[in-house]
Amino acid sequence: MSAEISILDLFLEASILVQFVMFILLTFSVVCWAMIFQRRKILQTAENQLTVFEDKFWSGADLGKLYSETSAKPVIQGVESLFVAGFKEFARLRSSHIDNPQVIVDGTNRAMRVALSREIDSLETHLPFMATVGSISPYIGLFGTVWGIMNSFIALGAVKQATLAMVAPGIAEALIATAMGLFAAIPAVIAFNRFSHKVEKLENSYGNFMDEFSSILQRQSATEQSTK
Template sequence: MEQAAMDTVSLAGAMEVHELSIMGLFWQADWIVKLVMIALVLASVWCWAIIIEKLMKLRKLRRLANRFEDAFWSGGSLDDLYERVGQYPADPMSSVFSSAMREWRRSASRGLNGSSGVSLNERIERVMQVTLSREMDQLERYLPFLASVGSSAPFVGLFGTVWGIMNSFASIAATKQTSLAVVAPGIAEALFATALGLVAAIPATIAYNKISTDLGRFGNRLESFSQEFSSIISRQLDEG
């Protein structure tokens, strides 16, 4: 009877000590599980910062590209448009246009004649492709981090879960108590790490797929514009 009363008191104490709130699960977890949780929370915060920045930037760039295309296809002078765009264009499409016009003007200032028109057109195409690649590389910056978090965060959380469950079984062996009240807190702390891994991975994976698709469409749009502009330049060189 006395031993049973002592077990009841110890179980009641264990239930009082272990708090099953989010912060309670964190503070009562093993230090390795805590590190896993902190790493997953930081990764999730950084992922959301990247997601918000990329979505806002893509929205802005689409708006600027629409404005530039309206000006480009309005029938006005390309030289006037280049003067308005200036040396510091505000979006990738303007950058592609500006780099081509800059090469065109540089070649014209050297007095190239019509016989060198083919090489000039090739140089302009090369300049536009280099500019396009540089702009797309800049837009795709930090996307690999989203992919890494989306693929690895569940396994990092699972590592914390496995470690926590190992500690729970070690506690069972040390106390020789198999009551659910003793086991549950440790298992809850361990499973919380897996939950954090999924919280970090799911938005990162969805956002990576969406942003990659949007960037692919925007890159195709830039590629189409560079080809159309190259055709215009080639036609004007032939006419010249």
């Protein structure tokens, strides 16, 4: 039986609309898998970078020296971009001879929040597409299945004597569309949930770093103000 009916044969013998549905689902699957591998690498890099930078930050290194080393990098991403944005704004406000430490810290926080928003937007790239594929692919596949089965029964009504052998290929080719819809949707949903969780953890870690860094800058600013 498998020699007589193969998946490729069923695809080639399907109606144009069902073939189009299968092609869309296959395209969704290929694109989604490419995005999955890309996002996995980017998020893993962000997690590793966070660990390495926090080790440097809490090792007692001079913040000015750390800023010079970090800002000299050709590409600044992740928690490093928050640190650079915050320290740069802190240095700018301090050089403006502002006497209120709270004003300096508030300005630093605003700069870091802007950088945080950019980083989260970058980390969430392609996640909406995965969510869309995961939600609509089963319905697209179901549409192809319903259309294929409908055509099979219409053709069946045109013959006087119907047999299972006559209707089986049409139903089988229609059901492949549903299978392809699930094949595209399941990895997309799993990846979306996993990556969303990773992004949420990174966002929380970035937020904690911002709070701790702000506290350090506030103490430093207050100390400088008291010595004047």
